[in-house]
Amino acid sequence: xxxxxxQWYKLQYPECFVNEDxxxxxxxxxxxxxxxxxxxxxxxxxxxxxxxxxxxxxKKLQVDLGFQKTVIxxxxxxxxxxxxxSAALKQEQxxxxxxxxxxxxxxxxxxxxxxxxxxxxxxxxxDWGKTVLDKFAPMFTEDKLRFACFNMSEVQSACDIENNxxxxxxxxxxxxxxxxxxxxxxxxxxASNSGIADLHCLACNMxxxxxxxxxxxxxxxVPWPGVSHGKFEVKCGAKGDRNTSTYxxxxxxxKEWGIQGSVAWEIFLNNVVSAFAMNIANCVGILQGAFDILxxxxxxxxxxxxxxxxxxxxxxxxxxxxxxxxxGRAAFLEMCHQFDHPEIYGSWITDxxxxxxxxxxxxxxxxxxxxxxxxxxxxxxxGFARDGLYEKYYxxxxxxxxxxxxxxxxxxxxxxAFYDLDFSSFGPGKLPKEPATD
Amino acid sequence: MSEHQHMDLFLxxxxxxAxxxxxxxxxxxxxxxxxxxxxxTEHRIVGKILQRLTDMGxxxxxxxxxxxxxxxxxxxxASIMHEELARGDSGIATAATVTTWAFLPAILAGNKAVxxxxxxxxxxxDLKMGCFAMTEPGGSHxxxxxxxxxxSMHGCKIRTLxxxxxxxxxxxxxxxxASNSGVSDAYCxxxxxxxxxxxxxxxxIYIPGSCKGLTFGKFENKAGMQGDKNCMMYxxxxxxxxxxxxxxxxxxxxLFHNNVLLARINTGALAVGNARGAFETVLKYAGERIVADKxxxxxxxxxGILADMAIGIETxxxxxxxxxxxxxxxxxxxxxxxNSMLSKASIAKxxxxxxxxxxxxxxxxxxxxxxxxxxxxxxxxWRDCKIIQLWEGGAQLGRFDVCRGYYDCSL
Ligand SMILES: Cc1cc2nc3c(=O)[nH]c(=O)nc-3n(C[C@H](O)[C@H](O)[C@H](O)COP(=O)(O)OP(=O)(O)OC[C@H]3O[C@@H](n4cnc5c(N)ncnc54)[C@H](O)[C@@H]3O)c2cc1C
Ligand SMILES: Cc1cc2nc3c(=O)[nH]c(=O)nc-3n(C[C@H](O)[C@H](O)[C@H](O)COP(=O)(O)OP(=O)(O)OC[C@H]3O[C@@H](n4cnc5c(N)ncnc54)[C@H](O)[C@@H]3O)c2cc1C
Numbered sequence: 001x002x003x004x005x006x007q008w009y010k011l012q013y014p015e016c017f018v019n020e021d022x023x024x025x026x027x028x029x030x031x032x033x034x035x036x037x038x039x040x041x042x043x044x045x046x047x048x049x050x051x052x053x054x055x056x057x058x059k060k061l062q063v064d065l066g067f068q069k070t071v072i073x074x075x076x077x078x079x080x081x082x083x084x085x086s087a088a089l090k091q092e093q094x095x096x097x098x099x100x101x102x103x104x105x106x107x108x109x110x111x112x113x114x115x116x117x118x119x120x121x122x123x124x125x126x127d128w129g130k131t132v133l134d135k136f137a138p139m140f141t142e143d144k145l146r147f148a149c150f151n152m153s154e155v156q157s158a159c160d161i162e163n164n165x166x167x168x169x170x171x172x173x174x175x176x177x178x179x180x181x182x183x184x185x186x187x188x189x190x191a192s193n194s195g196i197a198d199l200h201c202l203a204c205n206m207x208x209x210x211x212x213x214x215x216x217x218x219x220x221x222v223p224w225p226g227v228s229h230g231k232f233e234v235k236c237g238a239k240g241d242r243n244t245s246t247y248x249x250x251x252x253x254x255k256e257w258g259i260q261g262s263v264a265w266e267i268f269l270n271n272v273v274s275a276f277a278m279n280i281a282n283c284v285g286i287l288q289g290a291f292d293i294l295x296x297x298x299x300x301x302x303x304x305x306x307x308x309x310x311x312x313x314x315x316x317x318x319x320x321x322x323x324x325x326x327x328g329r330a331a332f333l334e335m336c337h338q339f340d341h342p343e344i345y346g347s348w349i350t351d352x353x354x355x356x357x358x359x360x361x362x363x364x365x366x367x368x369x370x371x372x373x374x375x376x377x378x379x380x381x382x383g384f385a386r387d388g389l390y391e392k393y394y395x396x397x398x399x400x401x402x403x404x405x406x407x408x409x410x411x412x413x414x415x416x417a418f419y420d421l422d423f424s425s426f427g428p429g430k431l432p433k434e435p436a437t438d
Numbered sequence: 439m440s441e442h443q444h445m446d447l448f449l450x451x452x453x454x455x456a457x458x459x460x461x462x463x464x465x466x467x468x469x470x471x472x473x474x475x476x477x478x479t480e481h482r483i484v485g486k487i488l489q490r491l492t493d494m495g496x497x498x499x500x501x502x503x504x505x506x507x508x509x510x511x512x513x514x515x516a517s518i519m520h521e522e523l524a525r526g527d528s529g530i531a532t533a534a535t536v537t538t539w540a541f542l543p544a545i546l547a548g549n550k551a552v553x554x555x556x557x558x559x560x561x562x563x564d565l566k567m568g569c570f571a572m573t574e575p576g577g578s579h580x581x582x583x584x585x586x587x588x589x590s591m592h593g594c595k596i597r598t599l600x601x602x603x604x605x606x607x608x609x610x611x612x613x614x615x616a617s618n619s620g621v622s623d624a625y626c627x628x629x630x631x632x633x634x635x636x637x638x639x640x641x642x643i644y645i646p647g648s649c650k651g652l653t654f655g656k657f658e659n660k661a662g663m664q665g666d667k668n669c670m671m672y673x674x675x676x677x678x679x680x681x682x683x684x685x686x687x688x689x690x691x692x693l694f695h696n697n698v699l700l701a702r703i704n705t706g707a708l709a710v711g712n713a714r715g716a717f718e719t720v721l722k723y724a725g726e727r728i729v730a731d732k733x734x735x736x737x738x739x740x741x742g743i744l745a746d747m748a749i750g751i752e753t754x755x756x757x758x759x760x761x762x763x764x765x766x767x768x769x770x771x772x773x774x775x776x777n778s779m780l781s782k783a784s785i786a787k788x789x790x791x792x793x794x795x796x797x798x799x800x801x802x803x804x805x806x807x808x809x810x811x812x813x814x815x816x817x818x819x820w821r822d823c824k825i826i827q828l829w830e831g832g833a834q835l836g837r838f839d840v841c842r843g844y845y846d847c848s849l
Binding site: 153156157158159160163190233234235236238243300301302303304305307311313314369373376377379380381383384385386387391394395398399401402403406407408423424425427 | 577588661
């Protein structure tokens with residue numbers, strides 16, 4: 001149970017970052033997690049169709065508690081709750097129980113945010129936001145579980161797509177304007193909620209050679225003629241999230257559902273960068289979940305004449321975990337606070353800001369992986385058993401360092417805050433130069 | 439560089455041949471089905487592979503020749519086989535080799551009753567399974583796996599009691615986690631005749647799988663290593679002939695600690711095999727997949743990581759082989775039941791297990807999301823190898839045992 005009155009809590013979630021409303025959201029999600037997910041988390045892996053456990057949980061979270069409409073503007077009956085601090089607090093709590101469910105919920109927001117951003121913050125493409133929201137927001141505000149997805153990765157290196165230095169030149173999903181329609185051809189792979197999403201926000205390119213100029217962000221509902229899916233990936237963890245390929249074969253959607261050029265790219269990058277902070281929160285949640293199990297088990301079980309955690313070799317390790325959780329939490333809170341205040345800290349997508357978010361994620365994801373792996377050693381065989389619960393966190397956390405371009409890209413990005421490292425796919429100085437304007 | 443060039447120093451000609459044979463076997467029989475083993479809950483695939491290994495003589499290799507066995511006592515040979523099999527699947531490697539582990543105490547003690555009873559069966563053509571059961575459930579009173587394996591505890595935490603009644607041992611207690619439990623034809627069970635008697639109370643007693651009073655819990659659901667089966671075992675007034683004790687007071691304790699020590703060397707080899715399976719997979723993938731305009735492995739950052747993997751694998755292999763070689767040559771390197779040998783065996787295991795975890799972890803990182811899915815194999819090696827760190831006394835006790843070779847570590 002999250003005790004918001006304890007001193008530990010106050011130190012972990014300081015008032016300068018977390019306000020009363022955000023605390024309330026956090027508490028709602030924390031209580032939900034304890035009641036609805038914790039008791040069944042060891043069964044999630046077996047729920048292959050998601051019908052028995054995952055979807056009922058998501059229905060309660062997304063529909064009954066209203067998180068499905070978090071980022072939908074008030075004009076459309078949504079909550080217009082765009083604070084990244086709130087979002088991160090929610091993700092942290094969900095990941096404490098299940099990273100997959102956390103991703104499934106977060107990626108609904110992730111898929112919808114570009115339209116909301118356009119509608120509320122980008123006057124030049126407000127119409128696009130309005131058209132998309134007019135058409136699709138009602139779907140997400142009604143009493144039915146819906147999924148959205150932010151679909152950018154492709155079978156060929158997804159890092160090449162997420163590598164912003166490539167300026168969208170390696171996106172192979174082609175969008176062509178024919179009359180009043182976009183005609184889309186290509187394959188996407190891996191997006192969270194793909195295969196079950198009602199709405200995809202799709203990253204495409206009209207002409208790879210023109211880089212950002214040809215970049216297009218297009219909404220595509222599913223089912224839709226010309227859109228099909230492959231089989232679901234069999235992953236070793238994060239099974240509360242669904243991933244598959246999405247094939248576009250002359251899929252035609254109205255022209256008004258897409259935008260192109262630098263503003264599309266800016267919205268795309270904003271969306272990607274915000275996800276780094278969210279994923280740090282996920283890592284902290286996963287760490288916390290694993291830590292809670294370890295703490296309890298090593299307190300009860302006696303080896304060498306005393307509880308495992310009373311041995312100083314174990315205590316030292318537990319101390320490392322405490323430190324990582326505190327540092328990771330401070331990192332995502334500070335970062336989300338800065339994202340929430342661009343008027344003070346500037347644009348999200350500058351090299352400094354993106355570099356900070358991306359490299360911090362790489363760092364924390366690696367630490368979380370390392371600590372959860374080492375923590376299993378203190379649980380003996382119980383750490384390896386499904387019933388012991390811990391091994392689930394071991395499998396889940398591995399995904400957290402693979403998503404969003406992986407560890408390497410993140411660390412390279414960090415360098416960009418200090419020097420102009422060129423880690424583009426074209427090699428230093430070889431990036432074809434095209435004006436990045438429309 | 440030829441794959442195995444460097445270690446030929448430790449190998450005899452027959453080891454080299456066996457290595458090639460197991461390598462080919464794994465390529466042919468295990469690699470094509472390795473993705474299916476996680477779902478093979480009934481062990482239909484695993485059972486077939488184990489039967490083929492039986493056909494190749496693995497099951498009988500260590501049994502004395504007079505029973506039709508191979509009479510092999512070389513730890514170098516055994517460890518080479520562990521590595522090669524684990525390159526395909528470490529669960530299958532475990533299931534295949536634990537049988538020998540279970541019978542080693544009887545073989546080393548020359549226990550005629552046990553060998554007469556089981557020798558013909560295990561040296562025959564059919565697949566039979568053996569199990570070496572020492573770990574107990576433990577809990578808030580202590581007595582989990584490490585307390586039992588810990589030589590400083592002198593058997594005082596063993597709760598499975600063996601009482602001599604006339605010509606029979608009567609056994610009561612519980613065992614947990616032993617490999618091949620629930621599917622074995624014979625169990626070598628670590629008991630105590632008296633927990634206060636120290637090492638003298640330690641008894642290794644052979645129990646047939648069909649024995650009255652022996653029951654099993656449900657199979658454990660694990661993160662990996664599905665090729666190996668584990669479950670709780672309950673002994674309620676289980677009765678076996680008096681002669682089924684491996685040797686006798688004092689000597690059983692030595693045989694028990696010897697088995698722990700040997701398993702450390704062999705699981706070091708197992709870990710190397712597992713790491714190699716992942717390394718070969720990622721090396722190939724990283725050679726084919728183009729990221730940022732060239733194959734992943736042509737990026738300096740990836741090359742550095744691949745080099746670290748290779749360094750880990752080569753050094754871990756060299757070390758387990760050195761430890762195995764020293765064990766096989768006590769006339770040069772001293773008694774095998776010494777703290778010094780335990781230390782070396784534990785280094786082999788602790789180091790190789792850490793290498794396997796590191797290698798599989800990095801392999802996953804280099805493969806991006808493809809490292810996370812069944813179709814690309816690496817995630818399986820990653821899940822499988824984690825237990826190698828945890829079993830056989832875990833990471834902590836393993837390290838204390840390393841220290842015992844250097845000072846009078848009492849932990
Ligand atoms: C659970 C899960 C959820 C996901 N959700 C989504 C989603 O919602 N939407 C979506 O679009 N995608 C999603 N993905 C995909 C994910 O974002 C990508 O898989 C990820 O970006 C890595 O791409 P890749 O797997 O193709 O790796 P690759 O691009 O093949 O990269 C392989 C390796 O090369 C390294 N590398 C990359 N670039 C360089 C360079 N310049 N120099 C040196 N090394 C480099 C990488 O770090 C990595 O180690 C998800 C993936 C998972 C596992
Ligand atoms: C797949 C699999 C196969 C197995 N096969 C077999 C088998 O064939 N036969 C068999 O008998 N068992 C087997 N085991 C059990 C295994 O050997 C034990 O799990 C292992 O020895 C650890 O025991 P435990 O799990 O009870 O951990 P515990 O004894 O509870 O130890 C927990 C933690 O405490 C640490 N610790 C231990 N002692 C001390 C100390 N003195 N000071 C400080 N820290 C300490 C340990 O290192 C570990 O980190 C198997 C387990 C698995 C998962």
